[in-house]
Amino acid sequence: MLLKLKNLIFDLIFPQRCIGCGAADTTCCELCFSTIKLLDVQECYLCRSPQEHGETCVFHADFPTRLNGLLIACSYNANPLLKKSIHEMKYRRRPKGIGEKLAHLLAQTLTQYGTLALTYPLQEPPIIIPIPLHVSREKQRGFNQTNLLAESVASAFTPPLPVRHDL
Numbered sequence: 825m826l827l828k829l830k831n832l833i834f835d836l837i838f839p840q841r842c843i844g845c846g847a848a849d850t851t852c853c854e855l856c857f858s859t860i861k862l863l864d865v866q867e868c869y870l871c872r873s874p875q876e877h878g879e880t881c882v883f884h885a886d887f888p889t890r891l892n893g894l895l896i897a898c899s900y901n902a903n904p905l906l907k908k909s910i911h912e913m914k915y916r917r918r919p920k921g922i923g924e925k926l927a928h929l930l931a932q933t934l935t936q937y938g939t940l941a942l943t944y945p946l947q948e949p950p951i952i953i954p955i956p957l958h959v960s961r962e963k964q965r966g967f968n969q970t971n972l973l974a975e976s977v978a979s980a981f982t983p984p985l986p987v988r989h990d991l
Contacts, residue, residue, distance in 0.1 A: 844905050862936075870884045909925070926973060927980065951987070954987065956968075
C-alpha cells in the first residue's frame with residue numbers, strides 16, 4: 825500500500841515519458857520499442873558461431889560450463905534502447921509496462937528458436953525459473969524484475985507455462 829502511494833506521488837512529480845523519443849504517458853512507445861531487433865540467428869555463446877537452437881558448438885562441446893540451448897533474444901550492445909529499457913525496468917520503479925514488452929521479445933525467441941517451438945504442447949511443458957533477487961534488493965526496489973519477466977513470458981503461451989520459484 826505504501827509503495828503504491830509512493831509510486832503515485834513519483835508519477836505525479838515525474839510523469840512517464842518514452843525513453844526513446846520522449847512521448848508522454850508511456851515508458852517506451854511502440855514505435856521506439858520496434859527498433860529493438862531480435863537476433864536473426866542463434867549463436868554458440870562462447871565463440872558466436874551460428875547454431876540453430878543456441879547449442880554449444882562442436883568446438884566447445886567439452887567446455888566445462890557449456891550451456892546447451894542458451895537462447896539470446898537480442899544483442900545488448902547493438903541495441904541502446906534495450907539497455908535503457910532494462911535499466912528503466914530495474915531502477916525507475918515502472919517495471920510493468922516495459923517488463924511486458926521485454927517478456928514479449930523473450931517469448932518470441934523461445935517460440936522461434938527454442939526446442940519449445942518443436943515440442944510444446946506435445947510433451948511436458950518446459951518450466952520457467954526466475955533468478956532470485958537478494959531479499960534486501962527486492963525490498964529496496966519493491967519487486968523482483970525476473971519474477972515479472974517470468975510471469976509475463978509464461979502467460980504468453982497457451983496454456984501458460986509453469987513458473988517455479990522453489991528450485
